[in-house]
Amino acid sequence: MTAGPQRARPGSAELQALVDELAEKLGRSVAVDDPLVRMVCTSRHFGDEDPVRIGTLLQGRADNAAVRHVLAQGVARWSRPGFIDGRDDLGMLPRYVVPLRERGHLLGLLMVVVPDRTLGEQDTEAIAWAADLMAAQLYLEHLAADTWKTDERTLVLDLVDSHLATRTAARRRALERGLLGEAEHVLVTVVRLSRGTEPVRQSEAALWGALEGFRQTRSAQGITAIDQERAILLQLRDRPPRPTEVAAQSARILEELTTFLDPSTAPVIGVGGRHPGLHDAWTSYEQALVAARAARRLPSLKGVGDWDRLGEFAVLLQLPEHALNDSLVPKPLRTLTDAHGGERLRDTLRSYLEHAGSIPRTADALRLHRTSLYYRLRQIQEITGLDLDDGAHRLTLHLGLRIEELLATGDDAAA
Template sequence: MTVRPQRARPGSPELQALVDELAERLGRSVAVDDPLVRMVCTSRHFGDEDPVRIGTLLQGRADNATIRYVLAQGVTQWHRAGFIDGRDDLGLLPRYVVPLRERGHLLGLLLVVVPEKALAEHETRAIARAADAMAAQMYAEHVATDTRRADERDLVLELVGTDAATRTAARRRGRELGLLGAAEHVLVTVVQLGGAAEPVRHSEAALRAALDGFRQTRSARGLIAIGTERATMLQLRDRPPGPDEVAAQSARVLDELRTFLGPSADPVVGVGGRHAGPDHARTSYEQALVAARAARRLPALRRAGDWELLGELAVLFQLPEHALNTSLVPRPLRTLTEAHGGDRLRDTLRCFLEHAGSIPRTADALGIHRTSLYYRLRRIQETTGLDLDDGAHRLTLHLGLRIEELLAPGADGAA
């Protein structure tokens, strides 16, 4: 699956004309970016182009380092125009930045390349007039786009909702609109933000931008529902994706969100099971929520959970949050932990169980002689009172070890 870095939707002819008119009047390069610093419209060069501008024109958006730098200047919270400094290491000249706002909405950023970091009064007046016209034009386009997005959001939420009749009606409507087609497989991905440091509109825009690259690929068609701190993407596929493809998609989404929102957003991704057709979107959605919960609790998952790789943990993560506590750890395992040398015995037990009770493989993995391993296993049995040759006893101990992983200090709370 090929996914290219996503740029904002190209600007309308009306917006492009306003950009070109301002650039010609100033004799300077001008661009309009969306609130995530992705190019919407740009003028021709005036001999002031820098590597960032050239790279943006070639790739459709600036590189992540430049985006992070510009956003770190706080431009999305600005209410008046100002300069941002250039960065030689990024190949960025100074820019005069005007936040384009209309009726409380930040619609984009007007950027003028100003190498000398100084503008004449007639230039700032021209920029201010053009910015007002651009904001008005972008707001009109924004309203129309928001309506379409709201319709798509409602359809997705109905397809994964709890009411069966509503899901049936949504599938019918989706097919009538040509949004569902005849895809044989469905996959639902949930993205959750852990912090609320960013303004709601900025968080929503970042979630959409991170997922837009997967709306239409060679192997999938996607529908997206964006909320304030959560996004749901329903993908329709001709074939189910493999674990590597899912992992790459999740990693890309997380990378984009960290670029647009910074580390404080603490995003996680949960991917549901692969199922036959949109009739099973609800099931995949529920599984995606479980996978997202696992991603937030288990550091080893690196903030991305895949239902189909969770194994027995998928069952544990469907327990209520209040039930995930030390009372679930079997008493024999707690007794082992409290015994002298308990940590070494627990490590031996875990290795033994992970190797399906194989003495040779366990001894090799631990780097000890088999005689030493037999001694430790006898101690484990004596301390716990359980028989390691008994399948039910093994299951009790193995499940207890898994629960301890979920309760480890490095695991977070509920997603």
């Protein structure tokens, strides 16, 4: 499965004609990008091309560093034209940027290469006139695209609905319209954003841009449902994906989102279980929600939760948010925490339990002499009043440690 940097959709012939006409009038290179700085259409060169422009022509978008530089200027929030600085280290000349807006929507960015950051009055008037026409054309295309995106979103939500009748009807619609084949395996991935500082439309565009490369790959066919803070990617495959494939896909989605969005949005990904057949998409979806909650609460997951690798967290995270609080921590574990040397003893206990009670492996992991380890374990038993040879007692302590991990990030981690 491969998915590199994604191209924006090609611009219409009408939009291309407007770009070419403006470029000839100015005698400068002109391009229209989408809100994620991915090329929609571009003019011929006028001797002012830079490495970023050339790379964009070859790849369909600038590299991530250049995209981050442009978006960092705040162009997605601009209400009027302005210059963005060049970057010698990126091979990027200054550009005059006009946000193409229609009815409040940012539809694209008109970019004119201006190495000396100087434009005459006639040039700015010509750019403004062309920008109005381009925005109107993009709005027509935007309306058409929104219609099918809305239809697809409804289909995805119905396919993962909790009601059997709704799911059954949705599967029939999907097959009749040829949107999904009869592949044998289904996987649902959920992406969630925090309420950051990005405009709503920019968040939606970023989610779409990060996921669209995985709608059709060599090994998967997918459909998406996207809103301002959440996205669902439903994929059908001929075989279950390998763990490395799932990890690579999730990493790529996160990389794209961190390029397109401000860090305050803090994206996380939840990957559901792998199931046979589209009829189990709803199960994978429910599991993906739990995995996304794990990714939000557990920094060790680095933003990606995978249901198949959550272990006991998969059970604990199905507790309602209000129930996941300090009252769940067993009293013996709280007593150990409050004891003298409690932190050291807790680390010893955690290692002992994670090594299945193996003295040799625990001693090696902690770099302790076995005599010292036995001494610490006796202390733990005396303080907690529990027997570490008793499976139920060990389970109590192990679950308590896991619950504390979930609580460590506090209330802000609720997904």
